[in-house]
Amino acid sequence: MTTKIIELGPHQLALEEPMYFRVQLEGDRVADLDVLPGQVHRGMEHLVMRRNLYQNITLLERLCSLCSNSHPSTFCAAVEDVAGIAIPERAEYLRAVADEIKRIASHLFCCAVQANAIGEVPLFRRIMEIREIMQRAKEAIYGNRMDLAANVIGGVRYDLTPEAASYLAQAMEQMKKPLDQLYLQFGNNPVLMARMAWVGVLPREAAVECAVVGPVARACGIDYDVRKKSPYGAYDRLDFKVALQTTGDVRARNLVRLAEARQSVSLIEQCLAQLPAGPLCADTLPEIPAGEAIAKSEAPRGELMYYLRTDGSDFPVRLKWRVPSYMNWDALKLMLKGEPVANIPLIVNSIDPCIACTDR
Amino acid sequence: MAIQEQETAAEPVRLFRINTGSCNGCDVELAVTSAVAEFDVEQLGCRYTESAREADVLLVTGPLTVKARDEVLRLYAETPRDRLTVAVGVCPVSGGVFRDSYAVDGPLDRHLPVDVNVTGCPPRPQALLEGIRTALEIRKARREGVEPIHEPGDRKPSHADNFPARGRLSFDAAACVDCRMCRHVCAAGAIRFEAGKQGVRLTLWHNSCVFCGLCSHYCPTGALSVTGDWRLDHRAADAFRQVDRGEVLYEPCAGCGEAIIPAAPQLLHAAFRRPNPEIEKLKNLCPACRQQMSIGVPRR
Ligand code: SF4
Ligand code: SF4
Numbered sequence: 001m002t003t004k005i006i007e008l009g010p011h012q013l014a015l016e017e018p019m020y021f022r023v024q025l026e027g028d029r030v031a032d033l034d035v036l037p038g039q040v041h042r043g044m045e046h047l048v049m050r051r052n053l054y055q056n057i058t059l060l061e062r063l064c065s066l067c068s069n070s071h072p073s074t075f076c077a078a079v080e081d082v083a084g085i086a087i088p089e090r091a092e093y094l095r096a097v098a099d100e101i102k103r104i105a106s107h108l109f110c111c112a113v114q115a116n117a118i119g120e121v122p123l124f125r126r127i128m129e130i131r132e133i134m135q136r137a138k139e140a141i142y143g144n145r146m147d148l149a150a151n152v153i154g155g156v157r158y159d160l161t162p163e164a165a166s167y168l169a170q171a172m173e174q175m176k177k178p179l180d181q182l183y184l185q186f187g188n189n190p191v192l193m194a195r196m197a198w199v200g201v202l203p204r205e206a207a208v209e210c211a212v213v214g215p216v217a218r219a220c221g222i223d224y225d226v227r228k229k230s231p232y233g234a235y236d237r238l239d240f241k242v243a244l245q246t247t248g249d250v251r252a253r254n255l256v257r258l259a260e261a262r263q264s265v266s267l268i269e270q271c272l273a274q275l276p277a278g279p280l281c282a283d284t285l286p287e288i289p290a291g292e293a294i295a296k297s298e299a300p301r302g303e304l305m306y307y308l309r310t311d312g313s314d315f316p317v318r319l320k321w322r323v324p325s326y327m328n329w330d331a332l333k334l335m336l337k338g339e340p341v342a343n344i345p346l347i348v349n350s351i352d353p354c355i356a357c358t359d360r
Numbered sequence: 361m362a363i364q365e366q367e368t369a370a371e372p373v374r375l376f377r378i379n380t381g382s383c384n385g386c387d388v389e390l391a392v393t394s395a396v397a398e399f400d401v402e403q404l405g406c407r408y409t410e411s412a413r414e415a416d417v418l419l420v421t422g423p424l425t426v427k428a429r430d431e432v433l434r435l436y437a438e439t440p441r442d443r444l445t446v447a448v449g450v451c452p453v454s455g456g457v458f459r460d461s462y463a464v465d466g467p468l469d470r471h472l473p474v475d476v477n478v479t480g481c482p483p484r485p486q487a488l489l490e491g492i493r494t495a496l497e498i499r500k501a502r503r504e505g506v507e508p509i510h511e512p513g514d515r516k517p518s519h520a521d522n523f524p525a526r527g528r529l530s531f532d533a534a535a536c537v538d539c540r541m542c543r544h545v546c547a548a549g550a551i552r553f554e555a556g557k558q559g560v561r562l563t564l565w566h567n568s569c570v571f572c573g574l575c576s577h578y579c580p581t582g583a584l585s586v587t588g589d590w591r592l593d594h595r596a597a598d599a600f601r602q603v604d605r606g607e608v609l610y611e612p613c614a615g616c617g618e619a620i621i622p623a624a625p626q627l628l629h630a631a632f633r634r635p636n637p638e639i640e641k642l643k644n645l646c647p648a649c650r651q652q653m654s655i656g657v658p659r660r
């Protein structure tokens with residue numbers, strides 16, 4: 001059998017982001033794989049230390065646009081922990097609303113990109129059209145379709161007026177049927193089954209070994225969701241089940257995502273129903289003492305961790321984070337081993353890789 | 361529209377994208393302009409290509425990282441000579457929030473000529489279409505050897521227009537008290553203060569601003585506000601005109617005549633719902649005279 005090494009770039013992989021792979025082939029099958037990182041390295045760890053805590057809210061939202069709300073909300077949670085601030089209850093709910101809105105849009109984008117990767121262009125377009133309901137809702141409520149600017153230290157800086165709340169409730173109603181249909185389609189449609197079932201399998205033991213997170217882990221039957229394991233914000237008052245699958249293949253990952261998107265609709269509805277009255281922010285300019293804290297959240301791609309150290313000034317001394325895609329990278333090698341070259345774009349996209357987060 | 365008819369009749373204009381290290385916000389929105397009917401670039405007679413050699417219009421996103429630079433320049437060299445380059449989002453135009461990093465080598469026009477800037481972070485799809493339309497106008501004018509004329513786009517009202525989009529920031533010098541909180545919270549370094557003879561001048565660069573609205577959130581007097589104006593695409597030659605300026609004038613202290621920045625009425629109303637005459641008097645005094653008035657030392 002001939003061994004060959006090829007390099008694949010963003011355009012061949014149908015990626016939105018510049019990521020390059022060096023793939024070792026045996027015949028037409030993948031034997032090994034190297035990720036060539038760094039294209040999106042913007043020096044974030046350096047930049048966050050040259051910005052004060054307020055500026056970092058905006059900077060961190062631009063670490064990655066697909067999970068853009070998870071970054072500032074987790075960062076603010078870390079600052080609030082250091083300062084001993086309990087954010088108002090209304091703010092807890094409003095943070096959850098923002099996070100879940102982003103989750104639906106992010107999961108749908110991932111499914112759409114995969115449909116495109118296997119040449120199912122009409123399905124790609126349909127998912128993107130469904131996602132537009134979320135995009136419109138984001139713009140209507142937050143004024144931007146990607147970066148919500150919802151968080152501040154001590155709470156949130158947007159409110160849901162009765163008008164906006166009923167608009168959002170309507171949007172949620174519109175999402176239900178399409179999401180249910182997509183779930184059935186990704187689960188049972190023969191064409192999608194042929195391309196996605198038993199493709200890119202990650203066995204459960206390997207998943208545990210690689211410590212994968214998010215939908216990639218839950219697709220292997222690993223019951224881990226930060227919202228349940230260590231509830232933060234309003235999540236201990238919201239009712240949902242961790243979405244699980246067992247087969248660990250591309251199909252299972254997408255079913256987890258679609259089930260979660262549907263659940264997010266219900267979470268948003270619960271938030272709207274329970275939304276308590278009260279202030280949006282604890283204190284506009286709280287004093288941030290010296291200290292350190294770790295904050296975690298369940299971003300669309302999985303567990304996101306922030307470590308923050310402060311020295312009493314309003315510049316962070318150290319800010320470090322572990323992003324979900326970083327944990328899922330290594331597993332890619334195992335998923336791709338022995339797969340035909342033609343499956344590479346699909347499998348790579350099935351872990352919903354975020355290079356902006358990982359290269360930072 | 362004239363452009364549209366001609367282009368659809370002829371070959372489509374081919375768009376080629378390069379991501380130079382973006383947060384992917386702009387790229388996801390560009391994907392929308394190939395997937396969602398309402399925003400499809402087809403309505404401008406365009407389609408996307410995967411080959412740099414075919415590019416009529418080059419769309420560049422991201423702040424141009426050091427690592428991406430060579431790859432970007434290699435791809436650029438492959439594009440035809442008469443292609444137009446559009447900088448998408450504030451990243452390639454100014455670096456946006458990523459400026460001043462060792463890992464960023466922008467702005468883009470340090471390395472290659474740019475024709476159009478589409479300001480926004482990310483720009484909404486409507487703004488992307490307007491930016492591409494501006495590029496098409498320049499392209500047409502160049503081919504005919506005339507000056508480009510700007511035809512206002514026929515934008516369809518969108519569902520979200522009932523709610524305000526976060527667009528251009530606007531500055532009201534009359535309400536400013538020169539506390540500089542806005543500059544303190546601005547991650548993009550978009551706000552600058554300069555002390556002049558007559559007063560203090562604030563300049564806000566729309567090409568650096570990421571429209572986060574944090575300055576307006578923390579401004580105690582409401583001197584900065586977010587407008588719904590999102591149509592900010594412009595020819596690159598006009599980049600330095602994309603600013604909002606205002607001057608907070610000095611006034612003589614009512615006590616000693618020294619030049620001071622008086623407290624704006626907005627500040628007094630924020631602090632005291634109904635400022636009484638005593639407080640109104642304080643606002644036109646310099647710190648030394650205020651002290652005198654409060655402590656009760658004889659007035660000058
Ligand atoms: S302009 Fe804004 S949205 Fe676009 S890539 Fe830069 S940070 Fe992201
Ligand atoms: S909205 Fe204000 S704070 Fe945000 S980037 Fe623009 S000028 Fe800076």
